[in-house]
């Protein structure tokens with residue numbers, strides 16, 4: 001859900017882009033954080049805890065807490081709350097810790 | 107290896123003023139910020155600020171950020187690096203930055219750390235469910251990116267941040283069924299608290315969240331009253347249907363790099379946790395490393411700006427710049443700080459600073 005009218009703020013948005021999340025197509029605005037675009041589309045679960053596989057969402061929104069780490073274009077542990085969205089990104093829920101230089105599909 | 111005279115890490119009010127303070131004395135400054143924009147916390151503050159005229163009182167926070175950012179970007183002696191996160195400090199006095207996916211080592215003569223703070227969490231069953239977010243995070247989502255956090259949002263914490271973010275949620279069209287505060291009193295300034303109460307939001311003092319419920323994300327919270335000894339009173343539990351719970355229970359300074367650099371630290375609860383010991387002009391126990399703003403103790407943007415100026419002036423002086431005007435400018439800044447910290451609202455910070463001083467003189 002996006003704010004349509006705000007009494008004080010005007011939101012400068014980038015151009016509309018499309019990306020995929022776990023295989024489905026989504027839309028967002030270029031340059032906004034990936035997690036913001038997902039949240040606007042109603043996606044709240046961004047990762048799972050390592051041991052107990054508990055669902056994890058966004059928490060700090062400043063790239064500190066790692067709760068929103070996802071695999072983006074094959075790169076694991078991308079902090080999606082600060083990583084700008086671009087056309088055609090492939091965003092996936094990460095399995096495990098991820099591997100540096102691992103295969104694109106993880 | 108990249109070289110600079112004054113390296114400023116973080117571009118909130120403290121870092122922006124630190125960069126300007128040093129550059130105006132003649133030093134060459136590099137300002138690094140991990141976000142794609144400058145301004146730190148200020149960019150999401152839609153309310154009018156308190157403080158004195160020097161610190162832009164009665165202007166909205168994001169407008170202050172716009173003004174300071176413009177001044178920094180126009181200054182020919184300040185180089186700005188955005189999307190550049192400081193990663194660590196090395197023994198040979200080098201800081202590494204992550205810039206566009208690469209590591210850039212930077213050596214410097216003096217450094218001002220102005221990294222701000224991060225939000226505290228709170229433990230209760232299911233406190234990790236998606237939908238439970240830091241209040242600052244919700245503010246970022248809503249005021250910077252225009253995305254609504256949810257439909258019904260409860261706030262935990264009635265300090266300034268909790269109450270102001272509740273007001274901003276209402277402005278964005280979100281329902282706020284309750285503000286919950288464990289202490290018997292509201293911590294926020296009364297103007298802010300009265301404003302949300304007038305809009306029909308109850309503030310439950312001596313209450314807390316005892317548990318959260320939901321499968322994949324938050325659906326409900328259980329709230330209970332607290333006894334005088336801060337224990338939940340059995341039988342007072344009630345449930346509240348919410349899809350978001352904002353946690354606004356304080357901040358902790360982001361001090362990792364200061365620890366790494368070997369700055370002497372002290373644990374001062376009133377200042378938010380571990381903070382660096384420093385001189386009156388904000389130089390830490392490691393010569394030429396300065397601090398300013400929330401990283402030196404959780405306070406306000408107004409004080410962060412003055413601290414930034416002080417650190418900037420002294421960082422430049424250590425390089426030999428601005429000898430003529432130094433004493434006069436520092437004295438004026440110290441007077442401003444003292445006036446910001448006077449009265450009942452400055453009590454906590456004054457007591458924290460006293461405790462820090464009792465830890466002894468800063469050795470260098």
Ligand SMILES: Cc1cc2nc3c(=O)[nH]c(=O)nc-3n(C[C@H](O)[C@H](O)[C@H](O)COP(=O)(O)OP(=O)(O)OC[C@H]3O[C@@H](n4cnc5c(N)ncnc54)[C@H](O)[C@@H]3O)c2cc1C
Nearest residue numbers: 116118119120140146147191192221222399400406407408
């Ligand atoms: C809801 C709310 C309302 C507030 N209202 C008021 C008010 O009315 N009046 C007032 O005076 N104050 C107010 N404040 C407080 C004020 O915003 C903060 O005290 C102030 O922003 C602190 O400034 P700072 O420069 O120390 O840190 P910040 O503003 O937090 O800036 C720190 C900057 O450093 C960057 N950074 C951190 N680590 C690194 C790194 N490793 N590398 C590169 N960059 C890094 C961050 O991205 C950030 O931009 C409010 C705060 C909140 C949350």
